[in-house]
Amino acid sequence: xQKTQPKTKQRPAQKQDRQPGIQHIMExxxxxxxxxxxxxxxxxxxxxxxxxxxxxxxxxxxxxxxEGADVAICYFDEEKDAKDTASLIxxxxxxxxxxxxxxxxxxxxxxxxxxxxxxxGKIDILVNNAxxxxxxxxxxxxxxxxxxxxxxxxxxxxxxxVQAVLPHMKKGSSIINxxxxxxxxxxxxxxxxxxxxxxxxxxxxxxxxxxxxxxxRVNAVAPGPIWTPLIPATFPAKSVSKFGxxxxxxxxxxxxxxxxxxxxxxxxxxxxxxGQVLHPNGGEIVNx
Numbered sequence: 390x391q392k393t394q395p396k397t398k399q400r401p402a403q404k405q406d407r408q409p410g411i412q413h414i415m416e417x418x419x420x421x422x423x424x425x426x427x428x429x430x431x432x433x434x435x436x437x438x439x440x441x442x443x444x445x446x447x448x449x450x451x452x453x454x455x456e457g458a459d460v461a462i463c464y465f466d467e468e469k470d471a472k473d474t475a476s477l478i479x480x481x482x483x484x485x486x487x488x489x490x491x492x493x494x495x496x497x498x499x500x501x502x503x504x505x506x507x508x509x510g511k512i513d514i515l516v517n518n519a520x521x522x523x524x525x526x527x528x529x530x531x532x533x534x535x536x537x538x539x540x541x542x543x544x545x546x547x548x549x550x551v552q553a554v555l556p557h558m559k560k561g562s563s564i565i566n567x568x569x570x571x572x573x574x575x576x577x578x579x580x581x582x583x584x585x586x587x588x589x590x591x592x593x594x595x596x597x598x599x600x601x602x603x604x605x606r607v608n609a610v611a612p613g614p615i616w617t618p619l620i621p622a623t624f625p626a627k628s629v630s631k632f633g634x635x636x637x638x639x640x641x642x643x644x645x646x647x648x649x650x651x652x653x654x655x656x657x658x659x660x661x662x663x664g665q666v667l668h669p670n671g672g673e674i675v676n677x
């Protein structure tokens with residue numbers, strides 16, 4: 390049961406005697422516009438993006454750089470992809486730090502945060518994006534090793550990274566977790582993956598409540614079928630050729646079409662949003 394927050398006085402008591410009401414006599418008058426420099430929504434901020442070498446992670450890193458952020462990219466062993474992403478960020482005039490590591494290991498998650506702070510002096514944004522998936526025809530085919538690996542990388546790492554980053558975050562910081570449409574509708578052949586993505590939704594909501602007094606916002610993005618390297622690395626060639634065609638828009642999304650969700654949630658444009666999930670999924674209604 391959700392705890393009801395006590396009500397405190399926010400503004401002078403006032404009443405208008407007609408609807409829809411008159412704005413100019415309100416005290417204080419509602420704020421209708423936020424001042425900001427377009428293209429600089431994240432100016433001066435430092436972001437950590439896991440799985441930032443390719444796919445959604447690369448698109449998010451580039452979108453952040455476009456808005457003025459410097460980025461630390463965490464990747465497993467995809468050296469060329471990571472270096473290519475770094476070059477693209479530098480072309481935008483921003484700084485980048487590449488950190489290779491295995492997110493299933495708590496000490497390496499701590500190392501990622503430590504190296505970023507040593508390089509940039511602070512962290513304002515954490516994007517928990519890295520994930521793996523291993524389809525199986527039956528739950529009986531999921532080995533203990535596979536189950537542990539999927540949970541260690543997809544959800545345990547998010548706990549490790551948040552534990553390490555919190556001492557370096559201040560009011561106004563943002564944590565964004567990548568969940569999935571499978572958290573809402575399930576997936577018969579991705580049981581363990583879907584379970585981790587459901588856990589990420591619960592983690593996001595719970596963490597947002599835990600950090601709200603600190604002024605740190607926590608949200609998530611639940612992509613549908615997105616054309617990333619994880620797709621040909623996961624599914625048979627015939628399935629890959631039709632990937633994404635079963636959603637209402639009849640196509641897979643591009644990483645760039647998802648990245649704007651992260652930019653929005655990381656910026657002050659989302660200053661009144663926490664504990665929520667955005668759904669760039671090609672039109673699938675998930676009621677989440």
